[in-house]
Amino acid sequence: MIYVISDLHGYPHEKLLALLDKAGFGRDDFLYILGDVVDRNGDGGVETLNWLMYQTNVQLILGNHESMLLACAFVFDEITESSIDSLTAEKIDMLTRYQADGGDVTLKAMQKLSKENQQDILDYLRDCPLYETVNAGGKDFILVHAGLDNFSPEKNIEDYTVEELLWAWPELTDVYYKDKMTVFGHTPTVSFGKEYDGKIIKTDTWIDIDAGAGFGREPVLLSLEDMREFRF
Numbered sequence: 001m002i003y004v005i006s007d008l009h010g011y012p013h014e015k016l017l018a019l020l021d022k023a024g025f026g027r028d029d030f031l032y033i034l035g036d037v038v039d040r041n042g043d044g045g046v047e048t049l050n051w052l053m054y055q056t057n058v059q060l061i062l063g064n065h066e067s068m069l070l071a072c073a074f075v076f077d078e079i080t081e082s083s084i085d086s087l088t089a090e091k092i093d094m095l096t097r098y099q100a101d102g103g104d105v106t107l108k109a110m111q112k113l114s115k116e117n118q119q120d121i122l123d124y125l126r127d128c129p130l131y132e133t134v135n136a137g138g139k140d141f142i143l144v145h146a147g148l149d150n151f152s153p154e155k156n157i158e159d160y161t162v163e164e165l166l167w168a169w170p171e172l173t174d175v176y177y178k179d180k181m182t183v184f185g186h187t188p189t190v191s192f193g194k195e196y197d198g199k200i201i202k203t204d205t206w207i208d209i210d211a212g213a214g215f216g217r218e219p220v221l222l223s224l225e226d227m228r229e230f231r232f
């Protein structure tokens, strides 16, 4: 079975493991996490990142929050004359923006780790894909963090910019590829209307699985083969 979950945003790691257990997730299954493991709640998702690095059947797809963490990787550099010289207004703006967007808790949790562990996490994130295409139950899926901004049916997935894949804010009326289902998170479904609070949204061409774990709701684990939903 192929499962997807998204926008854990510091969701307690042990609860994620319990949720996978509940779904019967095993060695023959595969889990894609569609970005934004870090920031906002709890310990900032750092425990989940440390776990993720050693999983062979779990893949993180980069979210805008991991992307911001990577853009702030300079805070984990050893302080030297040249590291001070390389601090630009742009980098400091990025850090301020990241802290304001919930990154503070992640930076603090990262700071408690060894230098080696910090660099291992950053290296792991640098290797994470921006999207994946998979087949499950005979259907094709595109898995991506935020959607497909500036969508055009003639445009191939590899032609989208990082900005378009990680920062899209889809409308309910948006229609994506007709021959494959696009699955994303990033936009909490409640922002499409109160009736979607804590639920995932399925349209004919896309599924938004961000049920709002970033602000205290339970995340939804979705099985792509049979569209079964699991909650803690």
Ligand SMILES: [Mn+2]
Pocket (backbone or CB within 6 Å): 036, 063, 064, 065, 145, 146, 166, 185, 186, 187
């Ligand atoms: Mn996001």
